[in-house]
Amino acid sequence: xxxxxxRMMKYKKNKEECMEKVSIIGSGNVGVAAAxxxxxxxxxxxxxxxxxxxxxxxxxLDLSEASPLRGYNIKIEGSSDIKKIKGSKVxxxxxxxxxxxxxxxLELLEENVKIxxxxxxxxxxxxxxxxxxxxxxxxxxxxxxxxxxxxxxxMKVLGVAGKLDVTRVCExxxxxxxxxxxxxxxxxLGGHHKFMVIPPEFIRVCGIPITELLPADKxxxxxxxxxxxxxxxxxxxxxxxSMYSPGAAIAETVGAIMSDTKAIICAPTCLDGEYxxxxxxxxxxxxxxxxxxxxxxxxxxSLSIREQLQESANVISKTIxxxxx
Numbered sequence: 001x002x003x004x005x006x007r008m009m010k011y012k013k014n015k016e017e018c019m020e021k022v023s024i025i026g027s028g029n030v031g032v033a034a035a036x037x038x039x040x041x042x043x044x045x046x047x048x049x050x051x052x053x054x055x056x057x058x059x060x061l062d063l064s065e066a067s068p069l070r071g072y073n074i075k076i077e078g079s080s081d082i083k084k085i086k087g088s089k090v091x092x093x094x095x096x097x098x099x100x101x102x103x104x105x106l107e108l109l110e111e112n113v114k115i116x117x118x119x120x121x122x123x124x125x126x127x128x129x130x131x132x133x134x135x136x137x138x139x140x141x142x143x144x145x146x147x148x149x150x151x152x153x154x155m156k157v158l159g160v161a162g163k164l165d166v167t168r169v170c171e172x173x174x175x176x177x178x179x180x181x182x183x184x185x186x187x188x189l190g191g192h193h194k195f196m197v198i199p200p201e202f203i204r205v206c207g208i209p210i211t212e213l214l215p216a217d218k219x220x221x222x223x224x225x226x227x228x229x230x231x232x233x234x235x236x237x238x239x240x241x242s243m244y245s246p247g248a249a250i251a252e253t254v255g256a257i258m259s260d261t262k263a264i265i266c267a268p269t270c271l272d273g274e275y276x277x278x279x280x281x282x283x284x285x286x287x288x289x290x291x292x293x294x295x296x297x298x299x300x301x302s303l304s305i306r307e308q309l310q311e312s313a314n315v316i317s318k319t320i321x322x323x324x325x
Contacts, residue, residue, distance in 0.1 A: 019074060022254055023047040023085040023127070025119055026095030027056040027078065029240060030135060033247025034092065034254075035063055035076065041251060043258040045075040047088065050095075053080040082119070086126045090254050093119055093146065096136035098241045099234055108137045109319065113145060120149045131257060131292040134159045134268070135246060140191055141319045143268040144281035148325045154270040155293040162188045162266025162283035164249040165196055168229045169203065172222045177213060179205060188266045189305070190282050190312030193230065197308045198223045199301065256288040263288050264297065274298045275309065280317050282309070 022038060024031045027050035035046050046063075050056040060078030067073065077084070085091055096112040116136050123132060132150060134143045134157070143159035150157060170184035187202035200219050203210035210219055233242040256263035264287050271277045274296045275284060287295040301309065 019043070019045045020089040020258065021045045021047055021087055022090045022092065022258065023049060023088040023130075024092045024094060025049045025082070025085070026093065026136075027052075027059050028094065028098075029243035030246050030250070031092070031094040032059045032063070033243045034094065034250035035059070035247075036066075037248050037251030038254060039063055039067070039072045039074055039076060040070060041255045041259075042072050042074055043255055044089065046077070047084050048076070048078040049080070049082055049085060050078070051080055056080065082122045083126055085123065085130075088127045088130045090133060090257055091123050091127050091130045092133045092135065092250055092254065093142075094135045094250070095119060096142075099137065100239075109141060109322070112136050112138075112142060113323065116142060116146065117149065120146055124150055130156075132157045133250065133253060135250060138192065138319065140268045140281045140283070140316050141323065144270055144320050145323055145325060147270045147281075153292075154272065155291070157270060158253075158286070158293055159268030159281070159283075160246065160249050160253055161192045161268050162196075162285075163253055164246050165192065165198075165226060165229075165283070166266055167245060167249060169198060169222065169226045172225050172229075173203060173205065173210065173214075176218065176222060177205060187285060187299075188283055189301075190309050191316050192283075194227050195312040195315055196227055196283065197305060197312055198226060199305045201302070253288065257290060257292060260290040261288070262294070267293075269293060269296060271296070275301075277313055280313055280320065282313055282316060 022044040024035055027048045048056040048060050056078030060076045064076045096115050097108050132146050134146050136142045139159040139161045147154055147157040165188040166186045169186040170181045173184045174181040183206050185204050188196050188198055190197040230242055264285055266283050266285050268281050269284050269286055270281050285297040286293045
């Protein structure tokens with residue numbers, strides 16, 4: 001056997017036999033961005049799914065052809081056949097209508113329920129042991145819907161919102177203080193956009209409380225900017241929403257599960273008494289591992305933050321009630 005043949009066999013084995021699979025349903029901008037970041041992590045083979053024939057296949061081919069330049073060695077496929085999610089460790093749902101300027105996330109609820117309902121049925125059928133990650137808007141309500149409709153353990157269904165919001169807070173703090181974003185940590189609770197709760201006491205730079213580094217009015221300004229970050233991008237791009245930052249947030253979330261890193265992130269999580277809430281889905285800090293959510297971290301919060309969290313929870317609860325599940 002020639003050396004090149006041996007290398008080819010090893011290459012094929014690495015791609016097809018040694019890695020678990022992540023499926024991304026929805027090959028729009030966010031789905032493809034997430035696939036690219038996941039490819040660079042190299043922790044799983046990727047299956048892109050899109051109902052529009054050729055869309056997922058084309059994106060998968062494009063991503064695969066970048067592998068010699070970017071150095072990743074995984075299998076990337078695309079299909080319009082949702083049966084191809086079979087055997088997935090994680091299934092990410094990015095499919096759904098996206099916001100347009102002057103449109104609220106909650107207005108997408110009815111349309112996106114119709115879109116993800118058959119998707120969840122197919123996940124139950126073809127990937128019943130998978131972990132579901134939801135990005136479809138409004139993400140907290142859609143995550144709750146995915147949990148209820150799937151019948152999965154609540155620790156195997158989560159959303160992507162808090163990780164994205166935390167990233168934005170960290171970036172804005174880093175800009176203000178002229179430090180690298182990796183030196184900043186933060187926490188986001190509750191809902192997305194104007195319903196997110198950002199406790200200043202949990203924003204730190206190299207372990208130093210932000211209250212020691214910036215005045216209260218500047219901190220308030222940063223929090224307000226973080227709440228409106230997605231809307232600002234939408235208003236500038238007009239016809240599309242953000243893609244790179246949510247794609248990166250998905251990749252970090254999936255990566256923590258696939259690599260069993262025990263990372264603690266903020267994510268929309270279905271609650272059963274944590275933080276005093278039941279039958280609701282809020283961004284809270286969770287520890288991720290190979291089984292999905294391994295621990296929900298129930299923090300002691302100040303009275304002011306608890307009141308804000310209650311207000312956010314009330315809004316989300318009403319949205320969930322409108323789903324009738």
